[in-house]
Amino acid sequence: MTDFLTRIRDIAMLLPGATKDTQGGETRFLVEDEPFARVTENGSRVHLCVADEGTEPHWRDFTLSDDGDWTLVEDRIARSWELTAPTALLEAGGR
Numbered sequence: 247m248t249d250f251l252t253r254i255r256d257i258a259m260l261l262p263g264a265t266k267d268t269q270g271g272e273t274r275f276l277v278e279d280e281p282f283a284r285v286t287e288n289g290s291r292v293h294l295c296v297a298d299e300g301t302e303p304h305w306r307d308f309t310l311s312d313d314g315d316w317t318l319v320e321d322r323i324a325r326s327w328e329l330t331a332p333t334a335l336l337e338a339g340g341r
Contacts, residue, residue, distance in 0.1 A: 250310045251285055254294060257320050258283055261327045263335050275323075282330035283323050294319065296326035 251273060258264050258275040264282075267274045275283040284295040284305070298306040308319065328336065 250294075253316065254283065254285055254319070254323065257323050258327070261324065261331075262338065263331065264327070277327055277331045277335065280330050282326040294323075296322045297329045298326070299329065 255266060255273075255275075259266065261277065261282075263277045265276050267276060271286060273285045274281045282297055286295075294308040294310055295305040296308070298304055306322070308314075308322070310319070
């Protein structure tokens with residue numbers, strides 16, 4: 247999990263106002279105290295959950311792998327941040 251978590255942390259912490267919090271085996275990345283990405287480990291599998299568009303907020307789950315599409319992962323984390331971040335941060339320049 248450490249390698250994936252490091253990669254995700256490096257992506258998430260570049261976003262304005264991003265902070266990291268760890269609770270109960272889950273690492274969360276937040277903007278203004280609202281989570282925009284969650285990383286959990288289930289046995290040998292690592293999961294990334296990001297906010298997804300829709301009429302009701304919901305989370306989309308990705309199972310990560312070394313040969314996965316990390317460009318897509320980076321884009322989904324950034325989009326999740328955009329959906330979660332307050333308007334003031336978005337207007338200040340966003341990502």
